[in-house]
Amino acid sequence: MTRALVLSEHDLGDWATRFADGEVPARMPYGVDVLEQVGFDLRGVDQPDGRLVGKARDIVEHRVGYPVLQGLRAAPAVARSDVVLALLERQGMLPGLLKRHRVPPYSRTPLVIWSCWLADDLRAADAATRRRLVSRIRAADLITHLSRHETEILVDAGLSEDQLFPVTYGVSHDYYTPGGGPRDLDVLAVGQDRGRDYATLLDAVRGTPITLDVVCRLENLAGLDVPSNVRVHGTVPLTAYRTLLRRARVVAVPTHDLAYPSGSSVALEAASTGAAVVVTGTRAMADYFTDGLNARLVPESDVDAWRSVLQELAADPEQAVRLGVGARGNVVDRFNADHMWTELARVLRKRGIIPAE
Numbered sequence: 001m002t003r004a005l006v007l008s009e010h011d012l013g014d015w016a017t018r019f020a021d022g023e024v025p026a027r028m029p030y031g032v033d034v035l036e037q038v039g040f041d042l043r044g045v046d047q048p049d050g051r052l053v054g055k056a057r058d059i060v061e062h063r064v065g066y067p068v069l070q071g072l073r074a075a076p077a078v079a080r081s082d083v084v085l086a087l088l089e090r091q092g093m094l095p096g097l098l099k100r101h102r103v104p105p106y107s108r109t110p111l112v113i114w115s116c117w118l119a120d121d122l123r124a125a126d127a128a129t130r131r132r133l134v135s136r137i138r139a140a141d142l143i144t145h146l147s148r149h150e151t152e153i154l155v156d157a158g159l160s161e162d163q164l165f166p167v168t169y170g171v172s173h174d175y176y177t178p179g180g181g182p183r184d185l186d187v188l189a190v191g192q193d194r195g196r197d198y199a200t201l202l203d204a205v206r207g208t209p210i211t212l213d214v215v216c217r218l219e220n221l222a223g224l225d226v227p228s229n230v231r232v233h234g235t236v237p238l239t240a241y242r243t244l245l246r247r248a249r250v251v252a253v254p255t256h257d258l259a260y261p262s263g264s265s266v267a268l269e270a271a272s273t274g275a276a277v278v279v280t281g282t283r284a285m286a287d288y289f290t291d292g293l294n295a296r297l298v299p300e301s302d303v304d305a306w307r308s309v310l311q312e313l314a315a316d317p318e319q320a321v322r323l324g325v326g327a328r329g330n331v332v333d334r335f336n337a338d339h340m341w342t343e344l345a346r347v348l349r350k351r352g353i354i355p356a357e
Contacts (some may be wrong), residue, residue, distance in 0.1 A: 195262025
């Protein structure tokens, strides 16, 4: 049994309670509990209580840019662990620095960082910031990322290709399942990360008979002219989000071409429910979908192409159904959390980061 300490921004006990109440798709964040099925004993670190402790923590961590208290509190558990698994890159920065400076017990324990935004942060940073970011994680034994083309960015920043792995990202296909009700929403768009391109999508549906439902923070639409055929919902709970995915004939994920696969979670979760998915055909998104087989891929910022594809799917419901079936199969066969974490377990054993079974 491999003893793994999970460092997460989320309290694992609270997360498990939310899972029992049906509020989140897996018992642990990102479905990492799948590792328990392949020989891992997963433990977390209790989040500190108290208003004063929380305030002091927030001040310090805002100043340095990464979690500090959690990593310090975790030290006794690290000493009893075979590997530290940081979800996400910020959670791995203090362990990475302590490991780099040979501070026990981190110096003796393999560190795995499951990253998301790292490559894009490095690509956008100035030289000094790049060096600072890399110095915090350079000592990690393995750093995963979500798209193959990010490897070049990470190596160019000073990391070794031997310590990198482009994991096959996946979502909880047992939670995001097709519903039994009608698909009564024309087009749904969901998401609020830095990569969304709502300006292009709004212009694409402007003046068409298509009704677009948008779920995002209002800041995501700031300064944009929202057409009358667009319904803005703000943010919604996860269960309501899943219901909307099940009701949508088409889920649109318009994005900019960033280093990480912006929009991949929504696109794969929508696909898992059997919706027809239309995404911007960025380099990262092309790792997940094939045009005409399990999604439609549209050129970045191309209003005319977006309008054409959305109108085509509205006029051809059979194509939308076929794409939805392909989309669901795409997730069930490969892009799911079970595949992602079992793949990572195999890589950790193959590279000797943890003992072979």
